[in-house]
Amino acid sequence: MNQETVGARPQLGHPIRNFSVLLSPTPRGARLGRLLAVEQLRCWELPLDPAGQIVAELAANAATHGRVSGRDFRLTLYVVGATLRIEVTDTRGDRLPALPEQAPPDAESGRGLLLVAALADRWGVTPGPPPRKTVWADVPLEKGDRR
Numbered sequence: 001m002n003q004e005t006v007g008a009r010p011q012l013g014h015p016i017r018n019f020s021v022l023l024s025p026t027p028r029g030a031r032l033g034r035l036l037a038v039e040q041l042r043c044w045e046l047p048l049d050p051a052g053q054i055v056a057e058l059a060a061n062a063a064t065h066g067r068v069s070g071r072d073f074r075l076t077l078y079v080v081g082a083t084l085r086i087e088v089t090d091t092r093g094d095r096l097p098a099l100p101e102q103a104p105p106d107a108e109s110g111r112g113l114l115l116v117a118a119l120a121d122r123w124g125v126t127p128g129p130p131p132r133k134t135v136w137a138d139v140p141l142e143k144g145d146r147r
Contacts, residue, residue, distance in 0.1 A: 018079075020074060022074050029073070030059035047141070051139050060112060061097065066092040066133075068090075082142070086120075089133070089134040099113045099117055120138055123136060
């Protein structure tokens with residue numbers, strides 16, 4: 001081994017946090033995703049809200065609108081700097097979510113993305129690779145909010 005290329009490993013100023021799980025595209029899978037995400041946030045000693053609510057909405061959308069029989073959806077959480085990124089990837093890249101201007105007051109659905117937009121710092125959709133799409137949301141982590 002060349003001694004000149006072997007050096008001390010760089011030290012990170014913060015731990016790397018990454019969590020990913022495949023879930024069935026069913027209401028049960030969406031609920032499990034929220035429960036697993038909340039438990040992971042608790043283990044990381046990060047705030048449970050609004051991230052838990054955002055995960056619930058994105059996972060429910062994947063189970064409802066991104067469902068393809070026999071294909072799971074993926075929930076991923078990771079922390080970069082002072083931001084928690086929530087990603088939900090499904091296999092319905094042909095069905096991109098759209099933010100409604102306003103849901104009718106008596107509607108039983110249609111408010112999920114409005115809630116995500118209100119709670120997240122930023123959110124969006126990344127297409128591909130086919131047939132997938134990833135809906136993501138960024139939540140700022142402030143030191144005063146940690147539990």
